[in-house]
Amino acid sequence: GQQLNQSPQSMFIQEGEDVSMNCTSSSIFNTWLWYKQDPGEGPVLLIALYKAGELTSNGRLTAQFGITRKDSFLNISASIPSDVGIYFCAGQRVMNRDDKIIFGKGTRLHILP
Amino acid sequence: EPEVTQTPSHQVTQMGQEVILRCVPISNHLYFYWYRQILGQKVEFLVSFYNNEISEKSEIFDDQFSVERPDGSNFTLKIRSTKLEDSAMYFCASSEIRTGIYEQYFGPGTRLTVT
Numbered sequence: 001g002q003q004l005n006q007s008p009q010s011m012f013i014q015e016g017e018d019v020s021m022n023c024t025s026s027s028i029f030n031t032w033l034w035y036k037q038d039p040g041e042g043p044v045l046l047i048a049l050y051k052a053g054e055l056t057s058n059g060r061l062t063a064q065f066g067i068t069r070k071d072s073f074l075n076i077s078a079s080i081p082s083d084v085g086i087y088f089c090a091g092q093r094v095m096n097r098d099d100k101i102i103f104g105k106g107t108r109l110h111i112l113p
Numbered sequence: 114e115p116e117v118t119q120t121p122s123h124q125v126t127q128m129g130q131e132v133i134l135r136c137v138p139i140s141n142h143l144y145f146y147w148y149r150q151i152l153g154q155k156v157e158f159l160v161s162f163y164n165n166e167i168s169e170k171s172e173i174f175d176d177q178f179s180v181e182r183p184d185g186s187n188f189t190l191k192i193r194s195t196k197l198e199d200s201a202m203y204f205c206a207s208s209e210i211r212t213g214i215y216e217q218y219f220g221p222g223t224r225l226t227v228t
Contacts, residue, residue: 033216033217040222040224041221041222042117042204042219042220042221042222043156043204043219044219045216045217045218045219048216088155088156090156094215099144099161099168099208099215100146100158100161100169101146101148101156101158101206101217102158103155103156103157104155105155106155
């Protein structure tokens with residue numbers, strides 16, 4: 001089945017540092033999504049990417065849709081304590097009746113005091 | 114801001130019992146989904162639903178599972194005879210699907226514990 005490889009699995013950083021995480025797939029997706037999940041809550045959509053090569057920002061977050069349509073990265077600049085959580089990349093093929101989201105395994109972000 | 118809501122937030126049930134998880138999607142959305150997340154693992158697709166029928170389902174969504182939209186607002190997931198391995202967070206999602214936009218918005222989840 002379709003699988004997304006997300007890395008790193010976890011990160012420990014100092015407040016104020018920049019963060020970078022990425023996702024690769026053996027399959028092509030025509031939509032890439034980045035979600036954040038806080039403990040005990042549902043995934044919250046951060047950024048959606050619809051075109052290969054697209055670079056999109058949302059505040060301190062920047063994400064890119066890879067040219068090959070098989071990868072994406074998410075950068076967080078100047079991290080703050082509320083950035084702690086699990087970040088999931090997700091892909092959608094969106095063809096015929098298939099619009100299900102395939103999730104990566106997540107990157108757990110820890111911010112050191 | 115409109116949001117997806119789910120009830121209950123936590124459901125404890127005994128193995129073999131039936132459970133119904135409830136969701137109220139965002140009001141102008143027409144596409145509905147259930148996902149589950151076993152503790153510490155990734156979110157997995159279960160089923161998608163549009164126009165009162167299932168669009169797609171995963172291998173996880175076997176004969177023990179069913180979905181229904183009993184009225185204009187609720188979307189339910191029923192597990193007929195729960196097993197221990199059904200213990201997980203279950204997330205409902207909904208989508209408007211405007212042309213070129215397929216964003217799914219997730220509810221806060223129902224934690225199902227099967228004992």
